[in-house]
Amino acid sequence: MDDIVWDAPEFEHQERGIFWYYAVGAIAIILVLLALWQGNFLFAVFALVAGTTLLLVGQNHPPHHRITFAGRVITIGKSGSYPIEDFSGFVVHESRQMSNEWGKVLLRPKRRFRLYFPLMVPPGKIGQVKDHLDAHMPELEHEPSLTEELVKFFKL
8 A cells, every 4th residue: 555645734723813812812801800800910910821822822823744644654744653553443524525625534542541633634635544544443433522612613
């Protein structure tokens, strides 16, 4: 089987409008003022740092990594190689038909208390990746959790 190689962003970038930045700033200011009014200076500092961090991180675009499926090893950029045996199954979230959006493959680790390992996959490679993974592990059912839905809704 040939290697499957593509460049992908580390995470799905959420485009945020100017309203998002104003809302985050307003909420942070309200929390700081409320904390100061209550005399809780530690929470005021926390709210200020959290609001500033959200505003700064919200501007960042994800770095791209080269992802390679070669035999029984998955290599992601320079961050490392992962044997396929470390995963017990996978989930494929395809983009809508006739769309240029990225799909997503979630790999489920065998170790307990580990989160699914997400990989962004371009529309033209999803079939190849699915076939490759089908040969090594079962496909699983996965419904997004409430946390995942809230993160996507609030564009965090």
